[in-house]
Amino acid sequence: MKLYQNKLSPNAKRVRVCAGELGITLNVIELDFTKGEHKKPEYLAKNPMGKVPTLEDDDGVIMWESPAILTYLAGKNPQSSLLPTDVKGRADALRWMFWNTAHFEPAVYGLAMEKLFKPMMGAEPDETRIAACTKDLERYAPILNAHLANKTWTLGDAFSVADISVGVVAELLLPLQVDLSKMPNLKAWLGRLTERAAWKAAG
Secondary structure (H helix, E strand, O other): OEEEEOOOOHHHHHHHHHHHHHOOOOEEEEOOHHHOHHHOHHHHOOOOOOOOOEEEOOOOOEEEOHHHHHHHHHHHOHHHOOOOOOHHHHHHHHHHHHHHHHHHHHHHHHHHHHHHHHHHOOOOOOHHHHHHHHHHHHHHHHHHHHHOOOOOEOOEOOOOHHHHHHHHHHHHHOOOOOOOOOOHHHHHHHHHHHOOHHHHHHO
């Protein structure tokens, strides 16, 4: 399998973690954004969004959007239990992945762009956007923290694609220096995530 990525992309890390959990070896193809490699016609033919990651399976299947890639990989390896096989469990996993994409991720990624990536690029942070994203984070992070009470993983006892999908976002709370002292469940869950071998190997 080929993974087209940029090493700085948290979304690409999702796929690397998932592949590691499944024991899949990926042929990683690094795209240099500074050279516009993600906008070249040959790449856009695979992913018309011009973003990363994109997975190209050995049988020619091409998949983009990282939560979809996780679902695809886990679905091809049902023995792993990364994606529940029962209707309720699968819907629950998708619910948290959708929630993350719609609510939690925009808040965290917005803060990361303004407070981490813009300074790296020599750009001035947008204080209005920081305030708006901080407000959203203060709304959504406690929801995740409350859900994780008395749970090892997002769906309960079993590690799943939901943990990978939400986890790469939550991990950014650490370099953002978000105070997690009032969210002990989220903090403990994040600690368990980052200690997994596949997580460490994904970088």
